[in-house]
Amino acid sequence: MKNIEELVDSFIDQLPCKADRPYPEMKVERENPRYAKLLMDAYADGGKSEFTAIGQYMHHHFTIENKEIADTEFCIALIEMKHLEMLADLITKLGGNPKFKRTNNAWWDGGEVSYGDTTCLKLKLDIEAEKAAIEGYRLLLSEIHDKYVQQALCRILEDEEVHLQLLTALLHKHCRK
Numbered sequence: 719m720k721n722i723e724e725l726v727d728s729f730i731d732q733l734p735c736k737a738d739r740p741y742p743e744m745k746v747e748r749e750n751p752r753y754a755k756l757l758m759d760a761y762a763d764g765g766k767s768e769f770t771a772i773g774q775y776m777h778h779h780f781t782i783e784n785k786e787i788a789d790t791e792f793c794i795a796l797i798e799m800k801h802l803e804m805l806a807d808l809i810t811k812l813g814g815n816p817k818f819k820r821t822n823n824a825w826w827d828g829g830e831v832s833y834g835d836t837t838c839l840k841l842k843l844d845i846e847a848e849k850a851a852i853e854g855y856r857l858l859l860s861e862i863h864d865k866y867v868q869q870a871l872c873r874i875l876e877d878e879e880v881h882l883q884l885l886t887a888l889l890h891k892h893c894r895k
């Protein structure tokens with residue numbers, strides 16, 4: 719049997735809801751616990767984290783009846799899982815411990831997910847979450863000066879921009895008002 723991570727990576731590479739460029743190898747210049755702590759914000763600290771995004775997109779996938787939108791939500795959730803894996807790898811290599819905790823040491827909880835009541839509201843919440851993620855990754859890029867971590871963050875940022883485009887197009891197509 720093939721290595722499960724190789725199978726998953728091969729599957730992820732075929733998904734239509736990500737940027738075309740391959741993902742870089744996860745490595746760091748040297749351990750840096752401060753950088754690891756900064757990455758925890760994107761990993762599992764609140765509404766703009768990858769862990770929250772996965773919960774939000776999966777909930778929306780389960781509760782949206784429109785197949786095109788539900789499939790897009792599921793696809794994006796899978797890419798966010800890839801981002802979570804990348805961040806966990808970087809946090810570990812930087813000397814951190816990728817627990818699902820906030821930087822204030824409180825545990826992550828499902829109250830961070832923006833659930834929404836209607837399909838159009840869910841899309842609007844997803845768009846806001848993607849905008850917040852993009853802003854968060856840009857901030858991390860300005861604070862982290864490890865060239866390998868920056869490569870990974872730039873690649874994640876590319877996916878987030880694709881997600882924003884896809885969700886915006888779905889909102890315009892299905893929620894004209």
